[in-house]
Amino acid sequence: MYEFVDINELPGTESVPAEAVKYNGTWLDTTVPGFRTLNVSGRELLTKEVREKSIPGIDGNTYLGRDVPSRIITVRYALTAPTALMFRERYNKLMSILNAEQVQVIFNDEPDKYFIGTAIGGENPDPGRLSVVGEIEIYCSDPYKYSTTEKSSPINGNTLTITNAGTVPASVRYEIKLNQENGYLGIASEHGAMEFGKREEANGQTYQQTEYLLGLPDFIAAPDDKTSKDAMHPVYGTKGTLTTRSHIGRTYLTLGSVGTLVGNANGGMRTVNLKADSNGNATAANWDIYMHLIMWASVMGQTGEMSVSVVTADGKLIAGCNWYKTDMSGNTGAYEIIVYNPDGKDTDLMKGKILRTWTYQTDHRHELNPWYGDWGHCMMRKEGSKFTFFYWGAYYTFIVPEAANLVAAKVQISCKAWRASNGKNLYIHGFDAFDFRKMGVSKWRDVPNRFRPNSTLTIDGETTNFLVNGMWRPEEEVLGTEYFKVPPGDTEIKLVTSSWYDGTITGNAYIRERWL
Numbered sequence: 001m002y003e004f005v006d007i008n009e010l011p012g013t014e015s016v017p018a019e020a021v022k023y024n025g026t027w028l029d030t031t032v033p034g035f036r037t038l039n040v041s042g043r044e045l046l047t048k049e050v051r052e053k054s055i056p057g058i059d060g061n062t063y064l065g066r067d068v069p070s071r072i073i074t075v076r077y078a079l080t081a082p083t084a085l086m087f088r089e090r091y092n093k094l095m096s097i098l099n100a101e102q103v104q105v106i107f108n109d110e111p112d113k114y115f116i117g118t119a120i121g122g123e124n125p126d127p128g129r130l131s132v133v134g135e136i137e138i139y140c141s142d143p144y145k146y147s148t149t150e151k152s153s154p155i156n157g158n159t160l161t162i163t164n165a166g167t168v169p170a171s172v173r174y175e176i177k178l179n180q181e182n183g184y185l186g187i188a189s190e191h192g193a194m195e196f197g198k199r200e201e202a203n204g205q206t207y208q209q210t211e212y213l214l215g216l217p218d219f220i221a222a223p224d225d226k227t228s229k230d231a232m233h234p235v236y237g238t239k240g241t242l243t244t245r246s247h248i249g250r251t252y253l254t255l256g257s258v259g260t261l262v263g264n265a266n267g268g269m270r271t272v273n274l275k276a277d278s279n280g281n282a283t284a285a286n287w288d289i290y291m292h293l294i295m296w297a298s299v300m301g302q303t304g305e306m307s308v309s310v311v312t313a314d315g316k317l318i319a320g321c322n323w324y325k326t327d328m329s330g331n332t333g334a335y336e337i338i339v340y341n342p343d344g345k346d347t348d349l350m351k352g353k354i355l356r357t358w359t360y361q362t363d364h365r366h367e368l369n370p371w372y373g374d375w376g377h378c379m380m381r382k383e384g385s386k387f388t389f390f391y392w393g394a395y396y397t398f399i400v401p402e403a404a405n406l407v408a409a410k411v412q413i414s415c416k417a418w419r420a421s422n423g424k425n426l427y428i429h430g431f432d433a434f435d436f437r438k439m440g441v442s443k444w445r446d447v448p449n450r451f452r453p454n455s456t457l458t459i460d461g462e463t464t465n466f467l468v469n470g471m472w473r474p475e476e477e478v479l480g481t482e483y484f485k486v487p488p489g490d491t492e493i494k495l496v497t498s499s500w501y502d503g504t505i506t507g508n509a510y511i512r513e514r515w516l
Contacts, residue, residue, distance in 0.1 A: 021075050024103035032094045034080040042073035046143055073138040080131040087130050105138055113145045144514040155507040162491045166513035169485035171461035173510045180503030181449040185457055186496035192484030196466050196476045197450055203500040204446045213275045214436035219253055219413050225271040231309045231317040234346040237262025238269040247428050254430030255415040265305045267416030277441050284408045284438040291378040292433035295371040297362040297426050301328045303418035304426035313409035317352045319387055325362055326418055333362040337389040340403040355398050
C-alpha cells in the first residue's frame with residue numbers, strides 16, 4: 001500500500017510545512033490545532049521605486065534615486081475542526097496570536113532570518129464550515145529580512161575587517177574597551193567617519209612653578225670662601241670670616257674677622273651653589289630673592305660694607321645689591337642696585353653696572369634707616385631681561401637686554417670692614433633672612449581624560465547613539481559624525497585614539513546581516 005508524502009514538509013515528531021510561520025515567537029502550525037500553512041507569497045525580491053524629476057524643456061527625467069517600498073507577506077492557510085465550537089476556539093486562538101504588532105516573523109525554510117511585521121487582515125474564510133482556507137496579510141514597513149543572530153568581528157588593535165554576507169548594507173554596533181585613559185575615538189572607513197570626544201585633548205599639561213633652592217641656613221652652614229673673587233668687587237679682600245650674632249631677638253650672619261687687608265674693604269664671604277630643582281637642574285634663568293637685613297652704626301663714623309651677588313657658573317655677576325658706609329665722621333650710608341656689565345673688568349672697584357644709588361642714615365629710627373629691626377626688608381628679581389628691586393616701600397624695574405640669557409648658578413654673601421676705618425666698624429651689618437626661589441620650573445601633571453581606564457565605548461549605528469559604560473553621552477559626538485553602514489562584502493575599519501594613547505584597543509563589532 002502506498003502513502004502520499006508532501007515533499008515540502010519537514011520530517012520530525014510533527015509534520016511541519018516548509019513555509020510554516022513563527023509569529024512573535026509562536027509557531028502557528030504547532031500551536032493552533034487544525035492550522036496548516038499552505039503557501040506564502042510576498043517574500044520575493046521587491047520592485048524598487050524610482051525617484052525622478054521632470055524638468056520642462058528637457059527630454060526624459062532627472063534620476064534622483066530609488067527606494068525600496070514596504071512589503072506585504074501573504075500566508076495562505078487551512079483551518080479545520082471537528083465541531084463548530086472547536087473551530088471558533090481555534091480561530092480565536094489564531095487571532096489572539098496575530099494581535100501582536102511589529103514582531104518577528106520567521107518561516108521554517110529560513111529559520112535563521114526574520115521579518116518585522118504586523119498582521120493586518122486578509123481573505124476571510126467561508127462562513128459556516130468546519131474546514132476553511134484563508135489568508136493572513138502581514139504588513140512589513142521595513143521590507144528587509146534580518147539574521148536572527150548578530151555576527152561578531154573581534155577588535156584587537158587599530159584596524160578590523162567586517163564581512164557582510166547579506167545583500168544590503170548593515171548597521172554596525174561597536175563595543176570598544178580601552179585599558180588606559182583616552183580623550184578621543186575616531187572610527188573611519190571609505191564609507192564615512194565617526195568622531196567622539198576631543199581630538200586635541202591632552203593627557204596632561206605643562207605648568208610653571210616656583211621652587212625654593214637656597215636659604216640663609218645654607219650660608220650659615222657653608223665654609224668661608226677665602227679663595228674666590230668677589231664677583232661684584234673683584235679687588236676687595238675676602239680673607240676674613242663671617243659669623244652669626246644676635247641682636248634685639250634676631251640672629252644675623254655678619255662680619256666675623258677682617259682677615260688680611262686687601263684693597264679698600266676686607267672681610268668674610270661665603271659662596272653657595274644653587275641646589276637642584278625638582279627636575280635635577282641646579283641653575284636658574286629666572287629667580288626671586290627675599291632678604292631681611294640690618295645695617296646700624298651705634299656711634300658716628302663707624303664704617304663697613306656688605307653685598308649679595310647672583311653669579312653665573314663662570315663667575316659673571318648677573319645682579320646684586322650693595323650696602324656701604326664710608327662716612328667716617330657722620331652717619332650716612334648708601335644702597336646700590338647693580339646688574340651685569342659686559343664691559344666690567346677684574347680690576348674695577350665695581351665690576352657691575354650701578355642702576356641707582358640711595359643714601360640714608362644708619363640710625364635706629366625707621367624714618368631715617370630702612371635697614372633696622374622689623375622693617376629691614378629687601379628683594380630682587382630677574383625675569384628674562386626684566387630686573388626688579390625693592391627699596392623703602394617701592395619697587396624699581398629695569399630692562400637689561402644684555403643680561404637676559406645669563407643663568408644663575410651660585411650666590412655670594414659678604415660682610416666687610418672699610419680699610420681706612422682703623423677698626424671703627426659698623427656695630428652690626430648682616431642678614432637674618434635669605435630665600436632664593438627659582439621661577440618657571442617646568443612641570444607636567446596628568447589631566448583626567450573624558451574616557452576613564454577600562455571604559456566600554458558603545459557606538460550603536462542602528463540608533464545612532466554613543467554610550468560610555470552604558471550611559472548615553474550625546475555631547476561627546478563631534479559635529480559631522482556619520483554612522484555609516486557596511487555594504488555587502490569586506491569593509492576595512494580604522495580606529496583612531498588620542499595621539500598620546502599607548503594602551504590596548506579591544507572589543508567587538510557586531511552587525512545583523514539583512515537581505516531584500
